[in-house]
Amino acid sequence: MRIGEPAREEGGVELQMTPMIDIVFQLLVFFVMTFKIAAPEGDFNIRMPIVAPSEGIPEPDALPPITIRLTALSDGRLAGIQFGNRQLKNFLELRERMIEMLGPDPGPSVIESTEVELDCDYHLRYEYVIEAITAVSGYVDEKTGQIVKLVEKIKFAPPRAG
Helix, strand or coil: CCCCCCCCCCCCCCCCHHHHHHHHHHHHHHHHHHCCCCCCCCCCCCCCCCCCCCCCCCCCCCCCCEEEEEEECCCCCEEEEEECCEEECCHHHHHHHHHHHHCCCCCHHHHHHCEEEEEEECCCCHHHHHHHHHHHHEEECCCCCCEEECCCEEEECCCECC
8 A cells, every 4th residue: 555545445346437527427418409299199280270368348438530531642642631421621621620539628538539540542651651640649728838639549541453
């Protein structure tokens, strides 16, 4: 026996830890790389159509959506504004029809429940869409200088060619 060397029993077996750890890691890597997750029973790959969320039962006193049709000329300029069955001259008249319908100072319940749908031609210039949104969303009262809201909910119909 040498000095500084741990005492061994005669005939004892010394365990080499490094090769054992190497083997364990190799087995671990092997099982991780070859593991395949089984598909759960009854899981079929079916493509269902996308369903729009249901909006529920409408309130009986809620107004139906107000449809405003904006038509365009071939170059994208505004050709006409249609409010229901009525043809309008400009966006100021559109605002006046909205005030007529909702009242000069609609309450919060009317503002929150009223919905406007803009039905625009595909190639209509963006500036006319913004003017329509401005006309139906509210105005500044000339007497008081206060902003009067008309409608908060504005949605768009799918675009269509004029």
